[in-house]
Amino acid sequence: MKITDIKTYLMQVGARPGLSGAEGSFRGSRNWLFVRIETDEGISGVGECSGWPRVIERAVLDYRSILIGEDPRDIDRLWQRLFVGSMGHGMVGTVGGGALTGIEMALWDIKGKALGQPVWNLLGGRFRDRIQVYGHAKKPERARELLERGYKAVKVGFTGAVDLDLVGAIRDTIGPDIDLMVDAHGPSWMTTRDAILVGRELEQHDLLFYEDPIAPENLDALERVRDQVAIPLAAGERVSTIYGIRPYVQRQLVDVIQPDTGRAGGITQMRKMAAMAEANYITMAPHSGSLGPVAEFAALHVMATIPNALMLERVEFDWQGRYEVVDPVLKVEDGHLPVPDAPGLGVELVEEEIARYPSERNVSDMPQNDGAYEPGTVDECVYFQTRLRRGSRLRLKRTGDK
């Protein structure tokens, strides 16, 4: 079997056909990039690349010169050729990671289809036939809606400082038996000491994990938080490959690693990350965030086959187009997604639907959306700006406060 062609499908997420611009979350900048690899035996495989999709599309097409004519079943060998082939561009980063990932995912899809087996069955078989997912809530009412849909785990995320009162209100709403997580989104605008103070205040809410309490590249600071906060920590959504996740695991900086299924480097890289984590008593909860539906299928195959699978992130209240661009569509039942049984990944692209949403924009311009570059506030949009709005937005409750 030989690879004959590689096609890309780039689309704007949140857009309405015939209208410029986009609506929904991610400030109108969200794109999905799908890949199809074709072979001379009529079998094709699909994958998804996340990170910076418009730029990654070019990287995927650049890799064509290495892949055309190769046997798609030699997945690991081809991955190494691609990895080394782009080494001169520097570290793989999010673009290289995304390109490697979508291609590798499509190769697994081809192999599964060629052998008539779901991908999980080529990875050592499965531990489980459904994977627990968690949803997002920024208000208690949304948390209640998730529970009504069967969710058993809820995450509250903050783009400014962590609002401790809100975390408490959501915990009160969901009760003690539902898992609760807090994502601080790697806030370079809080000091390490702030992250520790917030973490100590969060201890009372019995969290499953405290995610990205500190800018994720600031590993020494993460170590300080770990040593002084009695909540499991989670991180890793922005790194690619086993080399990116290595310090988090090797230094035991976190209790949960969160590789992004669209840019971690591929299915095998995620399985290797999971094994590194397992050896250090760390679990895995893949990042989803802005990801599309193909990567979600890949995550389910990975999660089915690793012993230390914690749960999978899911944007439950997503843009409706999510349920139109692929077939079949996954639905949460009893807080879980089913592990697909069809050969390969078990998902196909609906190309006509994807074509209705051409890519228009793939970067966020925060002030354009938030109002102004207001000095000394989040809206000033400088990456490093400590103790921002701490007085008003970081509501630390002290013992004895009413």
Ligand SMILES: [Mg+2]
């Ligand atoms: Mg996150």
